[in-house]
Amino acid sequence: QQQVKQSPQSLIVQKGGISIINCAYENTAFDYFPWYQQFPGKGPALLIAIRPDVSEKKEGRFTISFNKSAKQFSLHIMDSQPGDSATYFCAASIDSSASKIIFGSGTRLSIRP
Amino acid sequence: EAGVAQSPRYKIIEKRQSVAFWCNPISGHATLYWYQQILGQGPKLLIQFQNNGVVDDSQLPKDRFSAERLKGVDSTLKIQPAKLEDSAVYLCASSLGSLYQPQHFGDGTRLSIL
Numbered sequence: 001q002q003q004v005k006q007s008p009q010s011l012i013v014q015k016g017g018i019s020i021i022n023c024a025y026e027n028t029a030f031d032y033f034p035w036y037q038q039f040p041g042k043g044p045a046l047l048i049a050i051r052p053d054v055s056e057k058k059e060g061r062f063t064i065s066f067n068k069s070a071k072q073f074s075l076h077i078m079d080s081q082p083g084d085s086a087t088y089f090c091a092a093s094i095d096s097s098a099s100k101i102i103f104g105s106g107t108r109l110s111i112r113p
Numbered sequence: 114e115a116g117v118a119q120s121p122r123y124k125i126i127e128k129r130q131s132v133a134f135w136c137n138p139i140s141g142h143a144t145l146y147w148y149q150q151i152l153g154q155g156p157k158l159l160i161q162f163q164n165n166g167v168v169d170d171s172q173l174p175k176d177r178f179s180a181e182r183l184k185g186v187d188s189t190l191k192i193q194p195a196k197l198e199d200s201a202v203y204l205c206a207s208s209l210g211s212l213y214q215p216q217h218f219g220d221g222t223r224l225s226i227l
């Protein structure tokens with residue numbers, strides 16, 4: 001019940017295309033859903049986060065879509081660029097009680113020029 | 114602002130040896146986390162400190178791993194004795210600790226066990 005399931009494991013997208021990564025969770029107590037971006041040899045960096053009281057959050061080319069009833073959320077990267085090539089992790093936590101973040105297994109994204 | 118500092122960046126040891134990692138969080142961050150990231154997986158929390166007290170160490174293998182955060186600032190994570198399955202990147206993160214505050218990660222220490 002503490003798991004966050006992420007798919008796909010890897011993704012190849014043409015430059016300018018839309019990259020979509022999906023995640024699902026079971027624990028309805030989760031109330032904070034961040035996405036992290038990790039480049040090789042670097043630590044994860046917060047990209048964008050959402051709380052379950054909204055269905056969508058957009059920051060630049062990055063959008064989180066959240067479906068509370070289905071317990072699913074996804075990251076959309078519009079106009080994908082080669083510099084977006086990285087590993088992306090979805091995550092969840094019960095932030096209202098400062099609990100630990102549970103990370104998904106990651107998606108390795110490659111943007112073809 | 115300066116980020117989370119970790120050292121060393123790389124460490125190679127033989128199994129059954131001991132190793133220690135050091136972390137200096139962002140100034141003013143009350144909460145400090147140690148994660149283990151095995152190749153191809155997401156980070157897994159090992160231990161969480163709030164100031165110098167332990168909040169969660171439920172996934173820390175306490176027979177071989179130990180961590181401390183003296184004076185509520187720097188922290189060290191130790192493994193003794195190391196096993197082959199401990200090969201991973203050890204990440205330190207810090208946050209302000211209040212509601213919905215992001216965790217800021219260091220670049221980690223890559224540990225290889227021979």
